Amino acid sequence: MKMVSMKNVCALLFLGVLCCISSVTPTGNISKGTADGSETWGYVEVRPGAQMFWWLYESPNKPNHTSKPWPTILWLQGGPGESGVAYGNFGEIGPLDADLKSRNSTWLQKADLLFVDSPVGVGFSYVEDRSLCAKTDLETTIDLMTLLKVIYDGNETTESRPFYIFGEHYGGKVALTLGLAILQATKTEELKLQLEGVALGNSWISPEDYVFSWGPLLKDVSRIDEVGLNQSNRFEKVYKILALKIQDQIAKEEYEYATDSFFSLLNVIYDRSNDVDLLNFLLDDRDDSSFMTTKVSKRLGNKHYAMVSETNSTDYDTLMDGPIRQKLKIIPSHVEWGEQSIYAFVAMEDDYLRPRISEVDELLSKGVTVTVYNGQLDVICATKGTEAWIKKLKWDGLSTYLNLRRTPIYYGEDKSTTKGFFKSYQNFAFYWILEAGHSVPVDQPFVSLEMVGNIMNTLNV
Incomplete structure (x- = not known):
């Protein structure tokens, strides 16, 4: 495992760490920040006994020569069960990498960044009783809305800025429901945020379409072979039976059963592909040199769960429970980073296979910009599956979009090497990112940074 060096740990206590400003509200919410105001973080009690952790970075790149409002990006991690404050922040787009060194591809160059550990029970977020873990995307959305109302209540400066939600993997599903909730809340003036766009990065929008994409994709890229007619036919038969079973269970809204069938299908995929990395078909799941590992297996009671994980080989436990905890100074002593994450995942199993295509349609109809971006090498949310669910949209611009070059x-x-492709029409856009797996900002950091600038039109401000 890649460990955080002591030299870099010492470098951690980034500027301003020793001089923190704190405030506690009457409701028990707590926040702290650096003395210069460039970072703030805290807890919001989204429900009695349920605390959600957040961390906001103010960009040092805000230009002084333009009156254009500077945007804010809310980053939602996948899983459900992965920590945005850890993986999204230190692993992907924050100002420091997991070795606590400056990241020259940080998205702070284009926007302020808000990371959350959501749903409750993930990362530094926690619940006093496991029964309080969110059980659906909508419950998670309500918790996030409570958090946003606390953070942005009465802050006229931040309320007037363009607000974007970026969701990776499962975070994309919640990004859609949260986007719709924000629109409703701003309409009734419960929340003052200028929602400009929702971006879906390798997002789990239509599990059915992804399930049907795995076999064809892995055969096309030689991770599943044609050697032995009987073996091939047997794989195709088992794969098709399980995929159709999942499709039928989703159609009947039998999501808990569909989740069990989903894991059975994953076992078939792993067996026939010699343990392909679900986040990058060029790698093996057991390859420690991979940025990501794909299976976290736990046994709870009589059930076995395999949770898709975006964790890289960095020792995040040591990082988050060591220097980061020391910096933040508000993490309760009884809270161990990530300790409850598997329970947060299990609590949401009934929603895991629930599709969210109709929410994309609804956001588009309301004028919100929806951007989809997909890494070429991903399996779990393969581009083939993303293209399939896009074709199911009822959006009135779909036909024109599909026929565009x-x-x-x-x-x-540098125009000598193609890094991807792009297509957009009206308020919908799709980016195909080459040589990237499930986590585009990791595999193509500078291409994704330019993409973010294009999405928010901040490249030349």
């Missing part, structure tokens, strides 16, 4: 993407001034 893609535009190639390059990095900077």
Whole structure:
């Protein structure tokens, strides 16, 4: 495992760490921050006994020569069960990497960044009783709305800024329901946020379409072979039976049973592909050199769960419960980072296979910009599956969009190497990112940074 060096741990106590400002509200919510105001973090009690942790970075790159409001990005991690404050922040787009060194591809160059540990029970968020874990996407959304109302209540400066939600993997599902909730709350003036867009990065929007994409994709890229006609036919038969079973269970809204069938299908995929990394088909799941591992197996009671994980080989336990805990100074002594994450995942199993295509349609109809981006090498949310659910949209611009030609993407001034493709129509856009797996900001950091700038039109402010 990649460990955080003591040298970098000492470097951690980033500027301002020793001089923190704190405040406690009458409701028990607590917040702290650096003396210069560039970072704030805290807990919001979203329900009695349920505390959600957040961390907001103010960008040092805000230009002084423009009156254009500077945007804010809310990052929602996947799982459900993965920590945005850890993986999204230190692993992907925050100002420091997991070795606590400056990241020159941080998205702070384009926006302020708000990370949350959601749903409650993930990362530094916690519940006093496991029964308080959110059980659905909508419950998670309500908790996030409570948090946003606390953070932005009465803050006219932040309320007037463009607000974007970026969701990776399962975070994309919640990004959609949260986007709709924000629109409703701003309409009734319960919340003053200028929602401009929702971005779905390798997001788990239509499990049915992804399930049906795995076999064809893995055969096309030689992770599942054609050697032995009987073996091939047997794989195809088992795969098809399980995929159709999942499709039928989703159609009947039997989501708990569909989740069990889903894990059975995963076992078939692992067996026939020699343990392919679900987040990058070029790698093996057991390959410690991979940025990500794909299976976290736990046994709770009589059930076995395999949770798709976006964790890389970094020792996040040591990082988060060591120097980061020391910096934050508000993490309760009884809270161990990530300790409750598996319970947060299990609590939401009934919603795990629930599709969210109709929410994409609803956001589009309300004028919100929806951007989809997919890494070429991903399996769990394969591009083939993403393209399939997009074709199911009822959006009135779909036919025109599908018939448009893609535009190639390059990095900077270098036009010699294609980094991806892009296509957009009205308020919908799709980015195909080459040589990237499930986590595009990790595999193509500078291409994704340019993409973010394009999405928010902040490249030339």
